[in-house]
Amino acid sequence: MSNNAALLARRERLLGKNVSTFYNDPVHLVKGEGVWVWDADGRRYLDCYNNVPHVGHCHPRVVEAIARQAATLNTHTRYLHEGILDYVERLTATFDDSLDTAILTCTGSEANDVALRMAQAVTGKTGVIATNFTYHGNTAAVSQLSIRMPPVGGYGGHVRHVPAPDGYRPLGGEGGEAFTRAWTEALNEAIEDLKKSPFGFSALIVCPYFANEGFPQLPPGFLVSAAEAVRKAGGLLICDEVQPGFGRTGSHFWGHQYAGITPDIVTMGKPMGNGHPIGGVVASTDTLNAFRKAFRYFNTFGGNPVSCAAASAVLDVLEDEKLMENARVVGEYARAGLSKLGEKHDLIGNVRGSGLFFGAELVLDRTTKEPASDIATRVINAMRERGVLMGKLGVKQNATKIRPPMPFSKDNADLMLSVLDDVLAGL
Amino acid sequence: MSNNAALLARRERLLGKNVSTFYNDPVHLVKGEGVWVWDADGRRYLDCYNNVPHVGHCHPRVVEAIARQAATLNTHTRYLHEGILDYVERLTATFDDSLDTAILTCTGSEANDVALRMAQAVTGKTGVIATNFTYHGNTAAVSQLSIRMPPVGGYGGHVRHVPAPDGYRPLGGEGGEAFTRAWTEALNEAIEDLKKSPFGFSALIVCPYFANEGFPQLPPGFLVSAAEAVRKAGGLLICDEVQPGFGRTGSHFWGHQYAGITPDIVTMGKPMGNGHPIGGVVASTDTLNAFRKAFRYFNTFGGNPVSCAAASAVLDVLEDEKLMENARVVGEYARAGLSKLGEKHDLIGNVRGSGLFFGAELVLDRTTKEPASDIATRVINAMRERGVLMGKLGVKQNATKIRPPMPFSKDNADLMLSVLDDVLAGL
Known part of the structure; x- marks a missing residue:
């Protein structure tokens, strides 16, 4: 953390203010491989966010x-x-x-x-x-x-x-x-x-x-x-x-x-x-x-x-590597898993998406569909704390944005889902 | 040439019309190293034009x-x-x-x-x-x-x-x-x-x-x-x-x-x-x-x-590699050489520039300073035919643009100058 504070100060000095960092506790990445990234302390994160390394980090x-x-x-x-x-x-x-x-x-x-x-x-x-x-x-x-x-x-x-x-x-x-x-x-x-x-x-x-x-x-x-x-x-x-x-x-x-x-x-x-x-x-x-x-x-x-x-x-x-087919199969699997989480967690209002771009819209009430925007922010920060990187988006900023590198597997999806289950249960 | 014609046709089909090629006979490059580039026929060219490979092609x-x-x-x-x-x-x-x-x-x-x-x-x-x-x-x-x-x-x-x-x-x-x-x-x-x-x-x-x-x-x-x-x-x-x-x-x-x-x-x-x-x-x-x-x-x-x-x-x-110093020394040397060519060729109206960005403005008459824009086009095409790549620029499009990779040496300058001497003599 103190290491991050020094980095953030240096960053503001050299790159200016208001340079977004996604999370309350920014991630300092040093290495990437496939669907995984590592921070400076050697901690590994499952990347459920980055579409730029489309066929996997450092393929x-x-x-x-x-x-x-x-x-x-x-x-x-x-x-x-x-x-x-x-x-x-x-x-x-x-x-x-x-x-x-x-x-x-x-x-x-x-x-x-x-x-x-x-x-x-x-x-x-x-x-x-x-x-x-x-x-x-x-x-x-x-x-x-x-x-x-x-x-x-x-x-x-x-x-x-x-x-x-x-x-x-x-x-x-x-x-x-x-x-x-x-x-x-x-x-x-x-x-x-x-x-x-x-x-x-x-x-x-x-x-x-x-x-x-x-x-x-x-x-x-x-x-x-x-x-x-x-x-x-x-x-x-x-x-x-x-x-x-x-x-x-x-x-x-x-x-x-x-x-x-x-x-x-x-x-x-x-x-x-x-x-x-x-x-x-x-x-x-x-x-x-x-x-x-x-x-x-x-x-x-x-x-x-x-x-x-x-x-x-x-x-x-x-x-x-038949990655489009992988996106179809794993995306379907992961969305089914998300829908299943919806049976346990009322916060999940709407599961949607296609292939490896999907997510759940979080709502305070399934009838009024009132967006749970602040909770979405807490969720993605809690996911990051537990080693899973994802984002949020949408008009109400209350939808989780799950858009991983294309080699994302069913095992990766299981990990993401189980951490999300945990996070939602602990809110 | 017929190979180039096929490439050009394919290029127009895939990239559209009016995609500039610099020379009447476009160069088809396949390899670069330092201040040199090679075409598909294995012919070597001295690169006096490209500032993008600043420290040399493929350093x-x-x-x-x-x-x-x-x-x-x-x-x-x-x-x-x-x-x-x-x-x-x-x-x-x-x-x-x-x-x-x-x-x-x-x-x-x-x-x-x-x-x-x-x-x-x-x-x-x-x-x-x-x-x-x-x-x-x-x-x-x-x-x-x-x-x-x-x-x-x-x-x-x-x-x-x-x-x-x-x-x-x-x-x-x-x-x-x-x-x-x-x-x-x-x-x-x-x-x-x-x-x-x-x-x-x-x-x-x-x-x-x-x-x-x-x-x-x-x-x-x-x-x-x-x-x-x-x-x-x-x-x-x-x-x-x-x-x-x-x-x-x-x-x-x-x-x-x-x-x-x-x-x-x-x-x-x-x-x-x-x-x-x-x-x-x-x-x-x-x-x-x-x-x-x-x-x-x-x-x-x-x-x-x-x-x-x-x-x-x-x-x-x-x-x-002390390339700024090299630019100063070689640039000065090359400009002196260009000025010397001016003693032989009336076409050279004005030699100028600094470091490795220099050239000569070509004029039809040194008193009226009438720009020799068409001749400048002929000169750069003739240089290309003889294995030296350069361009032209300026308001009147009559100045040679010599702006090579920074490791350009006195020997390289000598080669460029002797080919230019030849080209000007043959006009």
């Missing part, structure tokens, strides 16, 4: 690919190199045929920053719609989509928000088709409002899994109506796959496939290089070329041979 | 640092880690005492995107001034600074441009103090114009070496007057060190030190991790905390342990 095949390519050549895309071509060919093969070209960036934020301009290039308009509890990244342009912190100089006026969908408390009070209709109506209102503005309607950008919104359980075809509304209005649909992509949902390689839609533009980041900084934008040839014609774009590090080697190794491991 | 110490840390732990800054603290401590030690904290990003573009918001947070204003031939990166916000391509929806109205300084053709026709006064006056006009606008004056952002503007030879203290004007107007001075930083000018570790000024915010990128994607923003504690208070900011990959290990290894090599 030897990814490390080896990075080391080999870094020792061979690392330069930019103004020279020809087969690494980026092989990777983009492989990546786009996982999509609908209409999504066949890519721009590689270094982060998901850069990818979304490009995606917004792609939609501008195609439509000639600048108005964007997002949900009111979204997060699409940290660039100046992309942070305008978030309502959490008004920028200096004010919002640009070109953003409209639709309510974050909440399947547990559906808009209009009804689930199923009524909910879908109500939400699509809210979207159409936002579209009409933008059309009347000087900005016009350019795009709807959503995480097709609504991850930050709390990964709500939605009626089948929920986004199909939204996609139709967007197309009818001449706009583009951007799916941010930073969280659900690369097989995490267990059933589909991409979140938009899970949602049953085909977007115009897809963005990705976090898990793509297992921690190596790489992101990307996938679109149709026409959409991408419209962007390349309307904007100059060059990204020095984007698509460099080392980044492409890391990203290719991630695809290799996903395939060879 | 074994950087590769080893990346491989070791990637195999140990790679995660984000919400957990405590000493790697980022050790690096930021070391990095900020190279600056004036007032510049003592940092935010790490993945690219120079992200760094400038943050820097603009830092200035907004401090001043409460959003108006920015840049030169009319600058490039500060590829995000939507930062590309608004460039006049090369008007964005869809138009410029935000918050940007003013001052003329790119040209020491060879000084503003008002006179060099020395008159030039400095004329340029500072143009800056003051832009400041006043912004102050009268709804945006107010937030910051001047410049590369202190004016790299993209053609690294002009400027009167001593040129930017000192500019810095004073900015401070007097309540604005912040942002220095973009993506190109001159990390000892490249030979005489100083940072371009702003070379220019004799202390900025409020410093941004960096390209050479920082020798090709590994890392960038950063250095500022005073107060400036950084103002940003952290006004904006939410978290960068998933920024400051991760692997990036910090790569960046630390770059500092190690710079120190141990």
Whole structure:
């Protein structure tokens, strides 16, 4: 602890104030392997949180690919190199045929920053719609989509928000088709409002899994109506796959496939290089070329041979270790376990998710569904004390966020569940 | 060639149109080492262009640092880690005492995107001034600074441009103090114009070496007057060190030190991790905390342990191999050689630069100084044919851009000069 205090003081001096640390007692990590991480005192933690080390912390095949390519050549895309071509060919093969070209960036934020301009290039308009509890990244342009912190100089006026969908408390009070209709109506209102503005309607950008919104359980075809509304209005649909992509949902390689839609533009980041900084934008040839014609774009590090080697190794491991299938099987098992805990603990109001992105919404009362946000904070801190790392999220910040590296096993799930059982019992 | 044609077709199919390749006959690189790169046919090229592999292509110490840390732990800054603290401590030690904290990003573009918001947070204003031939990166916000391509929806109205300084053709026709006064006056006009606008004056952002503007030879203290004007107007001075930083000018570790000024915010990128994607923003504690208070900011990959290990290894090599000193000595030697070539070739109008960022401005006539832009294109293509990679830049696109990896030796300079002599003779 006193060691941590000194580290925290040094951190504030060198990195500034308000740098988040997740837990009341921050974790000082020094080592990672698979689904495990170790702190400076040699204590081991089960990682139920980190999706960036997608195929497992320090996966030897990814490390080896990075080391080999870094020792061979690392330069930019103004020279020809087969690494980026092989990777983009492989990546786009996982999509609908209409999504066949890519721009590689270094982060998901850069990818979304490009995606917004792609939609501008195609439509000639600048108005964007997002949900009111979204997060699409940290660039100046992309942070305008978030309502959490008004920028200096004010919002640009070109953003409209639709309510974050909440399947547990559906808009209009009804689930199923009524909910879908109500939400699509809210979207159409936002579209009409933008059309009347000087900005016009350019795009709807959503995480097709609504991850930050709390990964709500939605009626089948929920986004199909939204996609139709967007197309009818001449706009583009951007799916941010930073969280659900690369097989995490267990059933589909991409979140938009899970949602049953085909977007115009897809963005990705976090898990793509297992921690190596790489992101990307996938679109149709026409959409991408419209962007390349309307904007100059060059990204020095984007698509460099080392980044492409890391990203290719991630695809290799996903395939060879059948990690999407693992996500499906273990996710189902763990959700069943969580539901079972719900029989003992009234706090568990709603268990949901897909594959290895799931959790429970904690409520003070199952009838009123009053969010147990403070208790959620206590739960994740208590889990950390007992050696299990997880987070919380959602509009009410009362859902546990369980999103481990993809090699997460049934044994790992059992450990997580038994510690959670303990923690809930001890509240 | 036919191999290249197939690669180019595949590239256009997968990456889209208008992806620049530098040369008429693009280079297909497969290997790099020190100041050398090799193409797919095994042909070796002297690299006189790339500043990203700052301490040399595939430097074994950087590769080893990346491989070791990637195999140990790679995660984000919400957990405590000493790697980022050790690096930021070391990095900020190279600056004036007032510049003592940092935010790490993945690219120079992200760094400038943050820097603009830092200035907004401090001043409460959003108006920015840049030169009319600058490039500060590829995000939507930062590309608004460039006049090369008007964005869809138009410029935000918050940007003013001052003329790119040209020491060879000084503003008002006179060099020395008159030039400095004329340029500072143009800056003051832009400041006043912004102050009268709804945006107010937030910051001047410049590369202190004016790299993209053609690294002009400027009167001593040129930017000192500019810095004073900015401070007097309540604005912040942002220095973009993506190109001159990390000892490249030979005489100083940072371009702003070379220019004799202390900025409020410093941004960096390209050479920082020798090709590994890392960038950063250095500022005073107060400036950084103002940003952290006004904006939410978290960068998933920024400051991760692997990036910090790569960046630390770059500092190690710079120190141990005395590369800044090498840049000074070899740069001086090479410029003398270029000047000597000027005695034979009338095309060489002006030799300038510092350390290992230098070149010659090619002119059709030394009296009228008419830019030989097309010839410059022919020259760099002919150099490439003869195994020497360099570029061109500047307002008139007629200056050779010689900016090799820092271990560039006198022998390397001799080779470059003799090939250039040949090429110029053969025009």
